[in-house]
Amino acid sequence: MTTTSTCETSSLTRVEVRRPEAGGGCEVLLGCSGPADRPLVRPMLLSSDEDGARVSLVPEGALLLAGDAVRIEVVVGPGAHLELVEPAGTVAYAMDGGRARWDVDITLDAASSLVWAGEPFVVAEGARVDRRTRVRLGWDARLALREMLVLGRHGERPGVLAQDLTVLGPRDIPVLLESLHVGPGSGPLLLGARVMGTVTVVGDRLPPTTAGTRLELEGCGTMVRHLADEAHLAVPHEAWAQARQLVRAICSSTRNCIPSALAR
Incomplete structure (x- = not known):
């Protein structure tokens, strides 16, 4: 296992994991950089082995403030x-x-997998945030993504949020395109609740009995969503447990494959 950490002068956090063709522990590259007067999101290696790594994204300082990028x-x-x-x-x-x-x-390159356990993203009253997520998947890649959006802290109206999620499959074929624009007047009217918890799986489907409002994605994928007025009630616990199990199954199926062969 090789770990490299860098901190320079641009606003960037980078996490890269690769399996060496010769075998052995995965190569884990971690980098972060940003202005001295702005907080960073610093990647911290928790563990790694021959299949991959577990990394924590640790904020250093208050996020987000006006001007943060x-x-x-x-x-x-x-x-x-x-x-x-x-x-x-x-x-x-x-x-x-x-x-x-x-x-x-x-x-996500061929036959790779990502499990991202996101914690609540709170848009407080008076905030104005542009939030964009773009995912590109190679063939047989799998993704499990947990997100929780909270519109305003307790007793507040929501801030202004423009949120876009784009998931592209092999050959950049769209799998999921979603845009959400909310503000102080549109939040409760648009969502019907203050908190939105979502589990998105791409590369496999969640069981049909999974609780929550679900959307079957084009190709192979499932989105499950819970709406509630309190964060702890909007967590799709069952969907997340099933999503992690499905995505991790790819590790055993690719453990004996050579990375260069998977990339063809």
Whole structure:
């Protein structure tokens, strides 16, 4: 296992995991950089083996404030597995007319897999946030993504959020395109609740008995969503447990494959 960490002067967090063709422990590349007066999201290696790695995304300082621009890049090489965890949620605070950005770009190569256990993303009253997630999957890649959106802290109206999720399969064929734009007047009217918990699986389908409002995605995938007025009631526990089990199954099926062969 090789670990490399870098901190430079751009607003970026990067996590990359690759399986060496010669075998042995995975190569894990972790990088973070940003202005000295702005907080960072720092990737911390929790564990790794011959199949992949487990990494925590740790915020250093208050996020998000006006002017913050967080960019996270994730790359999982052929046949590798990555699990991302967040030790705490993210709060977008009041911004006095300013804005903040939160951009995520994910590339999953052939037969790779990613499990990302996201914690609550809170858009406080007075916040203005542009949030974008873009995922590209190679053939037989699998994704399990847990997200929780909270519109306003307790007793608050929501801030302004423009959120876009794009998931592309092999040859950039769209699997899921979703845009959500909410604000102080549209939040309760649009969603019918203050908290939205979502589990998205691509590359497999959740069992038909899974609780929650579900959407079967084009190709092979399932989105399950819970709406509630309190965060603990919107967590799709059953869907998330099933999603992790499905995605991790790819590890055993690719363990004996050579990464260069998977990439063909």
